[in-house]
Amino acid sequence: MKRSKFLLFEKDIPSQWYNVAADLPFQLPPPIHPGTRKPLQPSDLSAIFPMALIKQEMSSRRWIDVPQEVWDIYRLWRPTPLKRALRLEKALKTTCRIYYKDESVSPTGSHKTNTSVPQAYYNKKEGIKRLTTETGAGQWGAALSFACNAFGLGCRVYMVKVSFHQKPFRRSLMHIWGSEVIASPSEETESGRAILKRDPHCQGSLGMAISEAVEEAAKNKDANYSLGSVLNHVLLHQTVIGLEVKKQMAMAGDKPDFLIACVGGGSNFGGFALPFVKDKLKNNKLKIIAVEPSACPTLTKGVYHYDFGDTASLTPLLKMFTLGHNFMPPGIHAGGLRYHGASPLISALCAHKIVDAVAVEQLDIFKAALLFAKSEGIVPAPESAHAIKVAIDVAKKERNKCVVFNLSGHGFLDLASYDKYLSGELQNYAHPVSEIKRALKQLPQV
Amino acid sequence: MKRSKFLLFEKDIPSQWYNVAADLPFQLPPPIHPGTRKPLQPSDLSAIFPMALIKQEMSSRRWIDVPQEVWDIYRLWRPTPLKRALRLEKALKTTCRIYYKDESVSPTGSHKTNTSVPQAYYNKKEGIKRLTTETGAGQWGAALSFACNAFGLGCRVYMVKVSFHQKPFRRSLMHIWGSEVIASPSEETESGRAILKRDPHCQGSLGMAISEAVEEAAKNKDANYSLGSVLNHVLLHQTVIGLEVKKQMAMAGDKPDFLIACVGGGSNFGGFALPFVKDKLKNNKLKIIAVEPSACPTLTKGVYHYDFGDTASLTPLLKMFTLGHNFMPPGIHAGGLRYHGASPLISALCAHKIVDAVAVEQLDIFKAALLFAKSEGIVPAPESAHAIKVAIDVAKKERNKCVVFNLSGHGFLDLASYDKYLSGELQNYAHPVSEIKRALKQLPQV
DSSP: OOOOOOOOOOGGSSSSOOOOGOSSOOOOOOOOOTTSSOOOOGGGTTTTOHHHHHHHOOOOEEEEOHHHHHHHHHHHOOSSSSEEOOOHHHHOSSSSEEEEGGGGSSSBBBTTTTHHHHHHHHHHHTTEEEEEEEEESSSSHHHHHHHHHHOEEEEEEEEEHHHHHOOOHHHHHHHHHHOOEEEESOSHHHHHHHHHHTTTTTTOOOHHHHHHHHHHHHHTTTTTOOOOSSSHHHOOOOOOOHHHHHHHHHHOOOOEEEEEOOSSSHHHHHHHEEEEHHHHHOTSSSSEEEEETTSSSSHHEEEEEESSSSSSSOEEEEEEEEOOTOOOOOOOGGGGGGOOOHHHHHHHHHHHSSSSEEEOEEEHHHHHHHHHHHHHHOBBBBBHHHHHHHHHHHHHOSOEEEEEEEOOOTTTOOOOHHHHHTTTOOOOOOHHHHHHHHHHHHHOOO | OOOOEEEGGGGGGGEEEEEEGGOOOOOOOOOOTTTOSOOOOOGGTTSSOOOOHHHHHOOSSEEEOOHHHHHHHHHOOOOOOOEEHHHHHHHHHHHEEEEEEGGSTTTTTTTTTHHHHHHHHHHHEEEEEEEEEEEESSSHHHHHHHHHHHHTOOEEEEEEEHHHHHOHHHHHHHHHTOOEEESSSOOOSSHHHHHHHTTTOOOOOHHHHHHHHHHHHOOOOOOEEOSSSSSSHHHHHHTTHHHHHHHHHHHHTTSSEEEEESSSSHHHHHHGGGHHHHHHHTTTTSSSEEEEEEOOOOOHEEEEEESSEEEOSSSOOEEEESOOTOOOOOOOOOGGGGSOOOOHHHHHHHHTSSSEEEEEEEEHHHHHHHHHHHHHHOOHHHHHHHHHHHHHHHHHSSSSSSEEEEOBBTTTEEEEEHHHTTHHHHOOOOHHHHHHHHHTTOOOOO
């Protein structure tokens, strides 16, 4: 009988993160200071990040130790299972072998806690008393709340106002772990008050929430800011995913031909795929596929250019695939993939053809999610369903290949979007061509 | 370093269920026919149950094989982890060792799929085309939907109307797995129509939903009825929990002094504790504790007497601890524990002092749940929090003891009740003394 699970022991939880910067066949373009337009210095970030994370952000050391205190919390849910999707294979009548890494088993139901825990740890160690962050649907806010609680840090989450009211359940998680959740735009910050003065009924956006969280951190010596994706140190922490997958594939006696994950900012994709970049450089037949929503086609329809990380143009300029920092994606239900840019690391790997990108439609990802829930029994997050959709496509097209994807999270807190899909209320979105053109015209000159 | 997880391999998933009837030091009182008032015959049940399950219900064989087709679905989430709650121990500053079996990792988030899968399997094998059942908050309806989908059976779930409208998310799960969900009372059945004629705005009850589901199954040759707790065969299927725990405690090199689980109908408690009954008979120092809500104190304030399983007096009479089949418990948030009776097996074990029962208050269980979520990272279902509360009490009081409890499910779909607790809207309930007295007056004569 074929095995369906590949489980590691506690001792197999990685004790080091893997830094792909040490093995890249190219130089990563540096971040640029938004004022001076010169390469960013570590000190430019010290008002909002602890030095340990700034160093990791700029490090080229291949292996970076996981602190014991972080490892000790990782083991509440790590190592996560690698599962063989035998029942999905059967449903597809495929000759391919399909595996998935199950990151949905974390306290908050997604991979996000892999980085929230070390971020909270390093801030605590450097004497910070509380963290600020932004959150849309709440996945990141919940993960940071869990981590801050574990280290006795305060946490203030600026949550986009429309989600604050419409998606109360990840807010409940944040409250359970003791965070303060503020509907953004708020009266708490200058930028919030300025927005509310212009439009008292403003429903908020991720860009506005970032501005509020960064402002609070920058103005308060005992507070720092925390980001859940995009940056190098975030992807670094996430490499525990791919490092475990490598061990588990060895247990399975199998080798990936296809590695597939979804991309919003790029953190679950990076964590899953970066430990395999060296394999790809040796064997170009290995395909590493980033999946994005066609409604927000950063990697497939964007340009590789310096841009701001936020809509308010406050962040450093990052060389990345971008749709323009003013691009406003349609309201797809994979909220975690509605980002105008992408991690500079992942963008560079795409630009150098080491990673392939593909965009898929909303209705197709829900169809794939349903097939997965019916065959494998896990209701996936809409974000993760992007990876499932492409894994299914590959398994249908190829013969005898090994297909591995990352299940970044479960859908227990996304069931309202399934209701909408099942009742026929969801739609695909035409490629937002004119919106992209308009936003790309406002790219900064570097 | 102390280990925090005890993981079994796929091959360790039990291939046989354990039937405690073979080892009881007493005769279990038989179920009684509601009409003739004579001991129930297998044929009395054949209109709504398949013969394989009726045989299991009445069997005294110690070990009953898990069919390969069932085992093959169990392994989607089984074996489940046994975890050492090191961080909870630290928070309590206890010298006790606390372990918990994590049944929250199933497709629907609770232990219920352990029995829904074999129930669907045996019905399919005997030519049944669809199952009917009732559900309150939806935990059982979701589990049966998952199982029916796996075997290509139709499934009609009568869901208590007030929950149908107020708790839409487990309904979403049922829809994902292809079930039809009907708000009860409905126009679909005679009993539903009769209720609606008397009261068109009736919000329904579990008793009414049972009547509708049983009626539909009894009237249709190709349909059977399925129950998620109380009966012997349901507890039999759940023994996979305790059988795994035994192996895992051996891995841990430890032996339970206290075994703790919550009781509604008794299925998670039975599945967890029944494999340890023989140990208790040999060593009376082992404490097996059933935890119930003080708002529905069946085992601690009820009487051990024959009673109906439903409010409409349609089911066989079962000898059990009961508050009277007309008892209406207050609206506590542990919906799965709001049952007037308890499994005849568990009731007999309580009557014979093999199992101890304790009742706890709503505010205390949420306080315990929060401490657990903050230390161990899992937000528990309010039902499971009853076990956590007593495990904490024991660990605070005892020294150097081994405390093991069953985490029957997670709380991702119960976050609204956490919101109410955190905002101070929840309350305890006085022991419903007069309501119990009134209901006990209506016990049937046997």
